[in-house]
Amino acid sequence: MIKHLLSGADLDAETATLILDTAAEMATLAGREVKKLPTLRGRTVVNLFYEDSTRTRISFEAAAKRLSADVINFSAKGSSVSKGESLKDTALTLQAMGADAVVIRHPASGAPHRLANWIDGSVVNAGDGTHEHPTQALLDAYTMRSRLGRLAGLHVAVVGDVLHSRVARSNVLLLSTLGAKVTLVGPPTLIPVDIATALAPGVQVSYDLDAVLPTADVVMMLRVQRERMADSYFPSAREYARRYGLDAPRMRRLAEHAIVMHPGPMNRGMEIAAEVADSPRSTIVEQVANGVSVRMAVLYLLLGGRGAGAAQ
Amino acid sequence: MSSYLIRGVRVLGREWTDLLLRDGVVAETGPGLDPSGAQVIEADGLVALPGLVDLHTHLREPGREDAETVETGSRAAALGGYTAVCAMANTSPVADTAGVVEQVWRLGREAGLVDVQPIGAVTVGLAGERLAELGAMAASAAAVRIFSDDGFCVADPRLMRRALEYVKAFDGIIAQHAEEPRLTEGAQMHEGEVSTRLGLTGWPAVAEEAIIARDVLLAEHVGSRVHVCHLSTAGSVDIVRQAKARGVRVTAEVTPHHLLLTDELAASYDPVFKVNPPLRTAADVTALRAALAEGVIDIVATDHAPHAVEDKECEWAYARPGMVGLETALSVVLSTGALHRDGEPDWDLIAERMSRAPARIAGLAAHGHDPAPGAPANLTLVDPAARRVVDPGELASRSRNTPYAGTELPGRIVATFLHGRPTVLDGKAVK
Numbered sequence: 102m103i104k105h106l107l108s109g110a111d112l113d114a115e116t117a118t119l120i121l122d123t124a125a126e127m128a129t130l131a132g133r134e135v136k137k138l139p140t141l142r143g144r145t146v147v148n149l150f151y152e153d154s155t156r157t158r159i160s161f162e163a164a165a166k167r168l169s170a171d172v173i174n175f176s177a178k179g180s181s182v183s184k185g186e187s188l189k190d191t192a193l194t195l196q197a198m199g200a201d202a203v204v205i206r207h208p209a210s211g212a213p214h215r216l217a218n219w220i221d222g223s224v225v226n227a228g229d230g231t232h233e234h235p236t237q238a239l240l241d242a243y244t245m246r247s248r249l250g251r252l253a254g255l256h257v258a259v260v261g262d263v264l265h266s267r268v269a270r271s272n273v274l275l276l277s278t279l280g281a282k283v284t285l286v287g288p289p290t291l292i293p294v295d296i297a298t299a300l301a302p303g304v305q306v307s308y309d310l311d312a313v314l315p316t317a318d319v320v321m322m323l324r325v326q327r328e329r330m331a332d333s334y335f336p337s338a339r340e341y342a343r344r345y346g347l348d349a350p351r352m353r354r355l356a357e358h359a360i361v362m363h364p365g366p367m368n369r370g371m372e373i374a375a376e377v378a379d380s381p382r383s384t385i386v387e388q389v390a391n392g393v394s395v396r397m398a399v400l401y402l403l404l405g406g407r408g409a410g411a412a413q
Numbered sequence: 414m415s416s417y418l419i420r421g422v423r424v425l426g427r428e429w430t431d432l433l434l435r436d437g438v439v440a441e442t443g444p445g446l447d448p449s450g451a452q453v454i455e456a457d458g459l460v461a462l463p464g465l466v467d468l469h470t471h472l473r474e475p476g477r478e479d480a481e482t483v484e485t486g487s488r489a490a491a492l493g494g495y496t497a498v499c500a501m502a503n504t505s506p507v508a509d510t511a512g513v514v515e516q517v518w519r520l521g522r523e524a525g526l527v528d529v530q531p532i533g534a535v536t537v538g539l540a541g542e543r544l545a546e547l548g549a550m551a552a553s554a555a556a557v558r559i560f561s562d563d564g565f566c567v568a569d570p571r572l573m574r575r576a577l578e579y580v581k582a583f584d585g586i587i588a589q590h591a592e593e594p595r596l597t598e599g600a601q602m603h604e605g606e607v608s609t610r611l612g613l614t615g616w617p618a619v620a621e622e623a624i625i626a627r628d629v630l631l632a633e634h635v636g637s638r639v640h641v642c643h644l645s646t647a648g649s650v651d652i653v654r655q656a657k658a659r660g661v662r663v664t665a666e667v668t669p670h671h672l673l674l675t676d677e678l679a680a681s682y683d684p685v686f687k688v689n690p691p692l693r694t695a696a697d698v699t700a701l702r703a704a705l706a707e708g709v710i711d712i713v714a715t716d717h718a719p720h721a722v723e724d725k726e727c728e729w730a731y732a733r734p735g736m737v738g739l740e741t742a743l744s745v746v747l748s749t750g751a752l753h754r755d756g757e758p759d760w761d762l763i764a765e766r767m768s769r770a771p772a773r774i775a776g777l778a779a780h781g782h783d784p785a786p787g788a789p790a791n792l793t794l795v796d797p798a799a800r801r802v803v804d805p806g807e808l809a810s811r812s813r814n815t816p817y818a819g820t821e822l823p824g825r826i827v828a829t830f831l832h833g834r835p836t837v838l839d840g841k842a843v844k
Contacts, residue, residue: 232612
C-alpha cells in the first residue's frame, strides 16, 4: 500500500480498486446500529485545515472516528497558524505529538507534498490549492460505480472551471487509470493549457456542452466562482449559465441512464439549475454519504498496514 | 606591493606560460620567468581566464543582511572566479539615490574581494511611476551606468521610452526585467504542461517576449541601448536575433540555471526551484544554449538571488523566487557544454561571454582583459579536470538556496586575483 495519498496519480488501477472495494465494505457499516470499527484504536489522525471546508473536515472526522482513531482538529483559525507559524514548524509539532496520519487542506498547491517531507506519518491530501483533491475523485468514482455498475468504458464529461479545479485534476487522473474516457468542457479561458497531454493520454477537450451531453454517461458539474467574471474569464454569470450551465432542457439531451454529479457546494442557477440538482439523476447527496466510506477505506488502508505489531 | 608568479598556466587553454603579476597589472608573460621576489603559484594543468564579470547580482545589503551582505556576496563571487559584480538595485532602501549607490559601492571597496559596481533603480522605489535621479547616480562616486528595476518590469511604455532616452546623456543603459505584469499576476512557474499538472498559476513565455519585442522597438526608435535581463525563452531569442540583424543596440543575458534546469523540477514543489523568470522547457534550454554560443545572447549573468531559509522552506506559492549562483556559475556553464567546441571547453568563448562582453556592456574598464603584459591583473585560474559535488553548507554565500545540492559539476576555481592581489588561493577565500 502507498504511504501517502497526495495525488490521483499515486493510485494505480489495483490500489484504486482496492480502496473502492474496501469502501463498499465500510458502507455496509452505515446500516448497522453500531457504526464503529476498532481498527485504528490508539492511532491519531490530525485534520489540519488551512481553509474553511466544513463538509470535507466533517467527512474525514466521521471516517476516522468510525475507525476508532483519536481525532485532533487543527484549524488555521484560532491556532498558532494565524500567528504566522510556518507549515514546517506546525509539521514538527504534529510529528512530536505522534500523528499517525495528517489530513491536510491548504490553499497552496503542493503543500501536502511539502508536509510529507517533514513528518513520518501518512499525509492525505484533502484539497491543495488548484492542484488536487484525490479523495473527492475516489468518492466520485465510487458513486459512478455504484450507480452505473462499472467505470471502464464510461464517458465522463467534467464541465466548468477546470483551470482552478482540484476536483477536475484528480478525477481526470483517477478515471483515466480506471479506464473511463474523460471530456473536459468549458469556456477556453477556463481550460488549462496543454491539459490534453498534461494529465493522462486520451483526455478530450470540448467548448460545446450540447455536443458532449448525448454521449455522456456522467456529467460532473464543477463549481464556478462568480468572481471569475471580474477577471474576464467570462463576461457574466448569465452568459456562463446559458453556455455551460446544466438546466432542464440540457438535461433532457442526456441518455436515459446518465447521472449528474457535483462536488459541492453548488451555485444553483449558475452552473446547475435547481431542478437538475434535485432530479433523480443527481447523485449529489449520495456523494456526501459515499465520502465517509471512501475516506474510511483510505485511512484504513494507509494506516492498517502499519499496526502496533510492526511499530518499529 | 608583493608580486606573484603564476607558473605553467594555460591562458585561455593555449600553450602553457608563466604570468608575473606586479603592481596590480600583468607585468610579464612567457615560459620560464624569473621567480625571485615573487610568491610562486604552481598552476600546472590550470586555465587562466580574465576575471569573470557578473552583470546581475543581488547582494541584499542594505536591508536583508540576514540573506546576504556585500561582503559575503563578494566572497561568494571571488570563489566563483569573479572579479567584478554589478549589484542590483532592489535593496531596502532601494538603490534609487546617489546616497544608496555610494553606500553599496563603498561597502564593496571595504570588502575588497571583487569590484562591486552598483546598478541604480530606473524608477523611484521600483514603483514604475516616475524616474529616479538617474543623473545623480551617474555623477556619484559609484559612477552608475546600468539602471534596472529588476524584480519588476518597467511596464509603462511611456516611462520606458523616457528612461531609454534620458540615460543617453551619460552613456547609460537600461537593463529590463522583461515581464508584462498583467500577464503574470499570481504566476508561480512556467505556463505549460507541468503547471497544468501541478495546479500552479502559469507564467507564460509571451509575458517576457511581449516586453522584449516592445523594448527593442523603443530602443530602435530613440536610438538607445537596451539590455535584456535573464532572457529565458526560445521566442525571446528569435526577437533579439531579428532586432540585432536590424542593427538595434540590444544586448541580452542568460542565467546558468536557465541553461541547465527545466520546469519539470517544480514537480517536487520544493521552492529551491522557484525563480523569476521561471525555469522553462527543455526546448527553451536548447534554444538558449545555441543562442549563447551564436552570440544572440551576449553574456552569462548569474541573477544570484540569496534568500533566508524561512523564505524557501515553505509552501511553493509563499516562497520568494531566486537561486544563489555565483559559486557555481562557471561549473554549470561547463556542464551544459553550451560553450564547448569539438567536445572541449572553448575557453576563449567562455572568456567572451562571462568576462569581456559583460565588462564592455557595464563599462568596467579594468575588467574583461585577457592576461597579457600591461593588462590589469584581474584574472582567475580554473582546474578544468576537477569535479565537485555541490554542498549548500559549504557555500560562502550567507544563503543556501542552491538548486544544485548534491549535483556533481565539472571545473573548480583554484585562485582569483583582483588588481594583482589574490582573493582566492587553493580554492579558498583569503579573507
